[in-house]
Amino acid sequence: MRAKFLHGAVLWTFLFAATLTTGCSDDNDYKDVDGQKPVVELIADHIHVDPGSELTLTATITDAxxxxxxxLQNAELYLDKTIDLLSIYGEPLYSYELEYAITLSEKLPRMADYPIIVTITDVGGRSVEHTIMVSTDNDSEKPTxxxxxxxxxxxxxxxxxxxxFHFIVEDEQALDYVEVSIPSLELVEKVDAEGKTKFDGVVRLPIAQSGTYDVKLKVVxxxxxxxxxxxxxxxxxxxxMPDFQKMYLSDVEDASQLTSDVFGVPMRIERTGAYTYKANYYSQKAGTEIYFIPQKADIYPICFGRDPNNLNKLVSxxxxxxxxxxxxANVYYEITFNISDNSYSMSTYSIEQAIDPAPHEFGSISLDTWNNGGSWLQEFYFGYMTDxxxxxxxxEQDNINPHLFYLKSLSLKANTQMNFIIHNWHHDNWWDYCAWYVDKSEGADAVYDPEVFGYFSDENAVHVNPAWQGTMLTRQNKDWAKPTVKTAGDYKLIFDAHLGRVKLIPVDNK
Known part of the structure; x- marks a missing residue:
């Protein structure tokens, strides 16, 4: 800690005092005028700072x-400074502007309080004490x-x-409140954030009339x-309840993970008819929790889960x-449900019962490159291809589920438009023997926000197990995936060849 005396203030006070009556340095030579204690007006009695920063103790002091x-005293700050005005000026001052600067140690902990005792004594020996609280809880950053x-x-x-209306807000120190409003309705709802650093909140907006409304969010x-x-x-x-044309399975632990991916989260499931859907999902661990949502970015405002009052039904x-x-764990689930009557049913099937379209065992040396009975045998594998x-x-193939594959680290820059497919390797460059593309017949979203990957092969799929029920693509409806990266970082790609589902998520996501 470094302390310094602001000489500019001393000079100003000296000039101010020059017009005042002077006397000798012996206290006994000064006669009482009013016999009262000094009067102190603190400019700030509570100062919020960061460790390592400089602060200034300021006060106006008067005594007749x-x-x-x-x-000035505080043992934890190694501060014990006496400013002897009689010694400095050779005479008493009747008004003084205190400005004393301190630089705090960078090693001080955050969210700590340091009371500085300010003791003022007049020439009659009368003293008064005040406390200036210094807290290392400064918050100069806006909440996010x-x-x-x-x-x-x-x-x-x-x-x-x-x-x-659902939101998650954070602040490095403490949140005060969140305000949600709909300007067109002149509607404002304020929620106390309880001083938390992270607040996951829901505001229920009083909207009874059908219509479309824009929402505004403010955090303080x-x-x-x-x-x-x-x-x-x-x-x-x-x-x-609408008959949603698309439905998704959410298995995330935090709502923000629904939007932190590049694509693939939540997982698109199949619509089988009016108000009815079917989800096939690989459960890697026991106790996995899932919901079904018609919107991709949040579990609000509609989320289908079990009804706590009737566990055989769903509630929205x-x-x-x-x-x-x-x-x-380590089984595939098939779940069918109806959002009109809220019924649902569940069943499982094994990894061995699951089928994917890959024509050979991954990593095997069993591929007849030219279909001539054995020449040019080579190792069979596939992966992420941009060129x-x-x-x-x-x-990398999962060691339990052979239908599951990973690319564990892919560094991507923000605002980059990707362009890739999943394809078999070939030493002599191109050969569409085993590949997964996106279905451009579903529209632009299928390419730029890929949800389902279909299988394609120049071999007319003669090598594909006929029991496999996935999406087959033709030359006319296949396209490369072209999602855009929103946030720079390291991502992992997870591909399930049985489901035809791919997701690209931050490496630190579970």
Whole structure:
């Protein structure tokens, strides 16, 4: 810790005092004028700082009899400084502007308090004490909105005439409140963030009438550092449950993981008919919890989970829906459900019963390159390809489930548009023997936000097990995947050849 006396203040005080009555340095030579203790006006009695920063103790001190000395003390800051005004000026001062600078150690812990005792003594020996609290809890950073869903969402008005709006906000020190508003309705809802550093909250907005509404989110921390954002969250309120054309399976532990991926999260499932869906999912660990959601970015405003009042039924309200728990590990689950009557059923099948279209055992030397009975045998594998088959980044196969493959580290830059397929390796460059593309017949979203990968082969799929029920692509409807990376970082690619599902997620996501 470094302490210094601000000489500019001393000079100003000296000039101010020059017009005042002077006397000798012996206290006994000074006569009382009012016999009162010094009066101290602290400019700030609580200072918020960062460790390692400089702060200034400021106060206005007056005494009709004359100020003798000012003492500043705090043992933890190694501060014990006496400013003897009689010694400095040779006479008493009747008014003094204190400005004393201190530089704190960078090693001081955060969120700690250091009371500095300020003792002022006049020439009559009368003293007064004040405390200036120094706290290493400064918060100069604005709070951040870690998650607020984007896009248009369809929601049902609850029985109480409200719809939910979900958000996750953070601050390095302490959050004060979150404000959610719908300007078109002149509606403002304020939520106390309880001084937390991370607040996962839901506001129920009183919207009873069907329509489309834009939502605005504002976050304020305890130091009034505001972060305001107008989200592109558009709430479409309807009276009856829609027949969603797309449905997704969510297995994430945190809602922010629904948007931290490049693509593939949540997992697209199959729509089998009006209001009915089928999900096939590989459970790697016992106790995996899943929900079904019609919107990709959040479990709000509609989330299908088990009804706590009837575990044989589903419920769509995320505030009460319980997860569907997959009790077994290393098996595939098949779940069918109907969102009209909220019925659902579950069954399992083994890894051995699962079928994928790969024509050979991964890593085997069994491929007849030219279909002539054995020439040019080579190792069979496939992987992530952005250029040509001889430049493939080979997948790592799961040691339990042979249908599951990984690329464990892929460094990507923000705003990069990817261009890739999953393809077999070939030493002589191109050969569409075994590959997975996206289905461009589903529209641009299939290419730029890939959800389902289909199998393609120039061999007309004669080598594919006919029991495999996945998506087959033709030359006319296949395309390369072209998602855009939102956030720079290291990602892992996970591919299930049985399901035809690929996801690209941050390496630190579970």
């Amino acid at each position: 009899d004359g100020i003798r000395s000012i003492r 909105i870690k998650f607020a869903a984007e896009g248009e969402f369809t929601t049902l008005t609850a029985e109480d005439g409200t719809v939910p 921390d305890k130091f009034a550092n505001e972060e305001t954002t107008t989200t592109s969250y558009t709430v479409k309120v309807v009276a009856e 309200d995320p505030s009460i829906a319980e997860p569907i728990v997959l009790e077994q 040509a088959p001889k430049n493939i980044q080979r997948f």
